[in-house]
Amino acid sequence: xxxxxxxxASEAQAKFKDGxxxxxxxADSLLSRxxxxxxxxxxxxxxxxxxxxxxxxxxxQIPPEQRxxxxxxxxxxxxxxxxxxxxxxxxxxxxxxDTTRVDAGSIRVLRANGALIFGKTxxxxxxxTSVGPSHKGPKTANPHDPTRTPGGSSAxxxxxxxxxxxxxxxxxxxxxxxxxxxxxxxxxxxxxxWNSITREGQKIHSLILDTLxxxxxxxxxxxxLLDVFQLVNDEPEEDFHVHGAKFALLSFPTPEWPAAGPGxxxxxxxxxxxxxxxxxxxxEIVLGDEFRQMYKYHLQVLAVDGRVAFLPDYxxxxxxxxxxxxxxxxxxxKYTRKEQLKAFDELAAMRPKLDSLADKYAAIIAPSVVDEAxxxxxxxxxxxxxxxxxxxxxPVLNLLGFKGENGLPIGxxxxxxxxxxxxxxxxxxxxxxxxxxxGGWKREL
Amino acid sequence: xxxxxxxxASEAQAKFKDGxxxxxxxADSLLSRxxxxxxxxxxxxxxxxxxxxxxxxxxxQIPPEQRxxxxxxxxxxxxxxxxxxxxxxxxxxxxxxDTTRVDAGSIRVLRANGALIFGKTxxxxxxxTSVGPSHKGPKTANPHDPTRTPGGSSAxxxxxxxxxxxxxxxxxxxxxxxxxxxxxxxxxxxxxxWNSITREGQKIHSLILDTLxxxxxxxxxxxxLLDVFQLVNDEPEEDFHVHGAKFALLSFPTPEWPAAGPGxxxxxxxxxxxxxxxxxxxxEIVLGDEFRQMYKYHLQVLAVDGRVAFLPDYxxxxxxxxxxxxxxxxxxxKYTRKEQLKAFDELAAMRPKLDSLADKYAAIIAPSVVDEAxxxxxxxxxxxxxxxxxxxxxPVLNLLGFKGENGLPIGxxxxxxxxxxxxxxxxxxxxxxxxxxxGGWKREL
Numbered sequence: 001x002x003x004x005x006x007x008x009a010s011e012a013q014a015k016f017k018d019g020x021x022x023x024x025x026x027a028d029s030l031l032s033r034x035x036x037x038x039x040x041x042x043x044x045x046x047x048x049x050x051x052x053x054x055x056x057x058x059x060x061q062i063p064p065e066q067r068x069x070x071x072x073x074x075x076x077x078x079x080x081x082x083x084x085x086x087x088x089x090x091x092x093x094x095x096x097x098d099t100t101r102v103d104a105g106s107i108r109v110l111r112a113n114g115a116l117i118f119g120k121t122x123x124x125x126x127x128x129t130s131v132g133p134s135h136k137g138p139k140t141a142n143p144h145d146p147t148r149t150p151g152g153s154s155a156x157x158x159x160x161x162x163x164x165x166x167x168x169x170x171x172x173x174x175x176x177x178x179x180x181x182x183x184x185x186x187x188x189x190x191x192x193x194w195n196s197i198t199r200e201g202q203k204i205h206s207l208i209l210d211t212l213x214x215x216x217x218x219x220x221x222x223x224x225l226l227d228v229f230q231l232v233n234d235e236p237e238e239d240f241h242v243h244g245a246k247f248a249l250l251s252f253p254t255p256e257w258p259a260a261g262p263g264x265x266x267x268x269x270x271x272x273x274x275x276x277x278x279x280x281x282x283x284e285i286v287l288g289d290e291f292r293q294m295y296k297y298h299l300q301v302l303a304v305d306g307r308v309a310f311l312p313d314y315x316x317x318x319x320x321x322x323x324x325x326x327x328x329x330x331x332x333x334k335y336t337r338k339e340q341l342k343a344f345d346e347l348a349a350m351r352p353k354l355d356s357l358a359d360k361y362a363a364i365i366a367p368s369v370v371d372e373a374x375x376x377x378x379x380x381x382x383x384x385x386x387x388x389x390x391x392x393x394x395p396v397l398n399l400l401g402f403k404g405e406n407g408l409p410i411g412x413x414x415x416x417x418x419x420x421x422x423x424x425x426x427x428x429x430x431x432x433x434x435x436x437x438x439g440g441w442k443r444e445l
Numbered sequence: 446x447x448x449x450x451x452x453x454a455s456e457a458q459a460k461f462k463d464g465x466x467x468x469x470x471x472a473d474s475l476l477s478r479x480x481x482x483x484x485x486x487x488x489x490x491x492x493x494x495x496x497x498x499x500x501x502x503x504x505x506q507i508p509p510e511q512r513x514x515x516x517x518x519x520x521x522x523x524x525x526x527x528x529x530x531x532x533x534x535x536x537x538x539x540x541x542x543d544t545t546r547v548d549a550g551s552i553r554v555l556r557a558n559g560a561l562i563f564g565k566t567x568x569x570x571x572x573x574t575s576v577g578p579s580h581k582g583p584k585t586a587n588p589h590d591p592t593r594t595p596g597g598s599s600a601x602x603x604x605x606x607x608x609x610x611x612x613x614x615x616x617x618x619x620x621x622x623x624x625x626x627x628x629x630x631x632x633x634x635x636x637x638x639w640n641s642i643t644r645e646g647q648k649i650h651s652l653i654l655d656t657l658x659x660x661x662x663x664x665x666x667x668x669x670l671l672d673v674f675q676l677v678n679d680e681p682e683e684d685f686h687v688h689g690a691k692f693a694l695l696s697f698p699t700p701e702w703p704a705a706g707p708g709x710x711x712x713x714x715x716x717x718x719x720x721x722x723x724x725x726x727x728x729e730i731v732l733g734d735e736f737r738q739m740y741k742y743h744l745q746v747l748a749v750d751g752r753v754a755f756l757p758d759y760x761x762x763x764x765x766x767x768x769x770x771x772x773x774x775x776x777x778x779k780y781t782r783k784e785q786l787k788a789f790d791e792l793a794a795m796r797p798k799l800d801s802l803a804d805k806y807a808a809i810i811a812p813s814v815v816d817e818a819x820x821x822x823x824x825x826x827x828x829x830x831x832x833x834x835x836x837x838x839x840p841v842l843n844l845l846g847f848k849g850e851n852g853l854p855i856g857x858x859x860x861x862x863x864x865x866x867x868x869x870x871x872x873x874x875x876x877x878x879x880x881x882x883x884g885g886w887k888r889e890l
Contacts, residue, residue: 098546098547099546100545100546100547101543101544101545101546102543102545105649105754105756105757106757108757108758108760108761109756109757109760112757112760112761113760195652195653195750195753196753197753198649198753198754198756198757199649199652200648200649200754200757203645204550204643204644204645207640207644207652207653208640208652208653229756230756233782234781234782234783305640308640308641308642308643309550309643309645311550311554311643311674311675312550312551312553312554312557312643312645313553315553315554315557315558316553316557336679337678337679337863337864337865338679340864341797341800341863341864345793345796345797348790348793348794348796349793349794351790351793352786352790355786418782418786419782419785419786420782
């Protein structure tokens with residue numbers, strides 16, 4: 001039997017187009033994959049195979065000339081995003097079996113373009129804790145080594161795409177919730193420019209930080225999604241070549257910037273060598289002291305925004321809320337309004353400065369994670385390397401291809417200035433080919 | 446028959462407490478008021494008297510010691526905020542009869558505190574156009590002169606509170622959608638500091654501008670609401686006296702800052718005289734040229750954020766979307782990403798500067814509107830005077846007491862720096878007494 005589940009979304013679409021595959025057959029293959037793997041990976045918070053097959057059959061009925069750009073593309077949806085036909089539970093006992101009758105804005109766009117909304121993927125509580133899912137049932141595991149975490153908070157989306165259970169999925173990111181699972185699961189992960197995709201119907205933690213995230217196993221699939229969300233740059237589509245391009249290998253002077261482990265250190269070194277061997281220039285830069293407080297400010301904004309975002313659940317059911325969220329609401333860190341505003345305003349002032357820096361390069365290359373996915377399913381790993389780009393609203397894409405000391409994937413982040421998302425994709429299309437073919441890690445699943 | 450509907454929320458609560466009034470009797474009085482006035486005012490997008498009475502009876506059953514801080518407080522909810530037991534239609538044909546199964550974050554807080562969620566109030570389309578409601582049925586009228594607009598976009602909430610149909614209501618503000626109807630309907634209206642109250646489940650137009658707004662007929666009622674939403678200042682509760690306090694009468698140098706009409710001009714002059722006659726100092730200041738582009742930037746942010754916010758509805762049903770929203774999505778103004786980022790970053794840089802200025806005064810006094818509510822129900826009036834405080838995230842409260850050439854109410858805005866909401870309320874408690882008793886306008890309904 002052909003393993004249709006291994007296809008990328010673009011590859012599956014080519015088969016729908018030439019008539020060699022129906023959406024129903026494709027959905028059936030994905031469901032079989034899930035059935036054989038779910039007892040190990042536990043990526044799904046909600047999945048109704050009958051509903052999936054019914055929708056797939058409906059899509060097959062649409063005449064070819066009326067099909068949307070995402071016709072038949074199976075999408076996993078992080079369970080903090082409203083879907084009108086499935087519950088949205090946030091991995092919180094407060095919302096067990098809670099179904100809205102509305103789709104989130106992002107889901108409306110995807111569905112209207114013919115996507116097959118497949119199911120809801122596991123998340124940490126409200127996508128706002130770093131403790132592995134889930135409050136009910138077993139915790140999500142890394143498909144490449146089930147003794148390890150798939151990362152968080154977009155645990156299920158990252159694991160499902162990494163494990164060939166769906167070709168693409170939605171995550172969210174407030175510090176590093178999309179990029180970290182991207183690295184741990186060996187897939188492309190993108191956090192677009194802040195507020196470039198609607199967050200209507202997506203759980204709010206921080207208005208100024210939350211971003212919808214995207215997962216795929218190819219840059220082409222990522223582009224398919226960005227195009228549907230109409231992310232347009234100022235620049236026209238460009239012809240990019242690694243040869244002659246200039247990259248920055250960037251470090252932050254923040255005290256919380258962790259020491260990279262051996263896997264990430266080696267991947268950074270190797271990435272520079274590979275880029276140089278393909279004719280690119282790679283400059284190693286450390287940001288100035290003016291950015292020293294960035295992560296401190298980021299965590300302050302998270303805490304004070306959490307004070308507002310989780311007040312309703314605190315009032316309704318404090319005893320069912322994770323202690324870190326209770327701490328936000330009770331302002332356990334005793335942040336004053338003056339401190340809160342300083343953090344908010346200082347981050348705002350840094351954004352145009354980082355843009356100017358990024359504009360000097362084809363992309364900034366930086367670590368995605370400290371190292372390979374840690375062993376265990378409790379702690380989802382450190383998001384500290386991902387924080388800067390979230391706070392700065394810059395688009396970032398997790399590139400794959402490297403491996404750590406245990407053979408597990410190590411990703412690197414490619415970053416550009418705000419609203420150069422399509423440019424960044426174009427760069428990553430070329431860089432991704434090099435890293436995937438010469439980086440040393442191969443997906444073995 | 447006692448006209449219970451005339452009570453403020455605090456007054457009604459005193460009667461619930463001493464046992465002289467039940468919530469059901471109170472709700473019944475409000476419903477009678479609505480029945481006698483609705484054919485004129487048309488404030489409600491959805492109202493189910495049976496549901497209201499049933500909830501009122503449930504509240505009456507709660508033993509006194511278990512009652513919430515908002516026990517029995519009847520609240521009108523602008524129809525862009527989710528309520529689990531009533532439709533949310535946004536005054537858009539795309540959402541006719543659309544009921545979610547969830548409450549917005551703000552509604553969860555209010556309901557958990559014992560509020561009586563009364564019904565949904567009319568709005569302009571998605572709270573994002575300046576055209577009077579509604580797409581179905583007659584348009585909402587100003588209770589003080591039904592030939593005039595109640596303002597927008599929070600038309601129904603402003604009119605309902607102004608007309609004694611409910612004591613308090615929720616609005617929203619992205620430019621001047623809460624403060625403008627406050628002025629036109631002769632009521633207190635507050636736009637708190639941006640993101641100080643959760644916007645979960647409230648329609649998004651602009652993440653960086655949208656704010657939940659509050660309506661009441663007394664400053665005490667406003668404080669009741671702020672306290673429930675746990676808006677806490679750095680400063681402890683203060684003992685404020687107008688005598689010896691310093692106020693700023695402020696104008697902006699922006700080209701779009703409209704010429705105030707005779708009503709607002711007279712109100713500003715009279716407010717300064719009243720404050721001075723009560724022993725306050727009033728300084729007239731015009732902001733420097735560095736703030737000249739503020740409103741231009743504000744409108745740019747609105748347009749580009751609308752491009753993201755309304756894309757889903759555009760894709761699903763472009764033909765049912767107001768042309769101004771279609772223009773946002775199609776970027777008819779051809780804003781580049783560079784322009785968009787400049788507008789966003791420049792507004793961010795202005796915020797701490799305005800805070801520093803505001804901190805020198807007990808409050809800034811500024812116009813709320815150009816003049817009395819305009820005649821007609823199509824155009825909801827200019828929001829231009831309200832824009833700065835929305836863009837700057839500063840708390841602003843519409844004070845009442847003055848009247849225009851046709852005897853209609855004219856409000857003035859009192860403003861303080863970010864997160865000094867409780868301070869501003871305290872100031873307005875004292876200033877409000879003076880303006881209400883000596884300003885010359887009395888509510889005659």
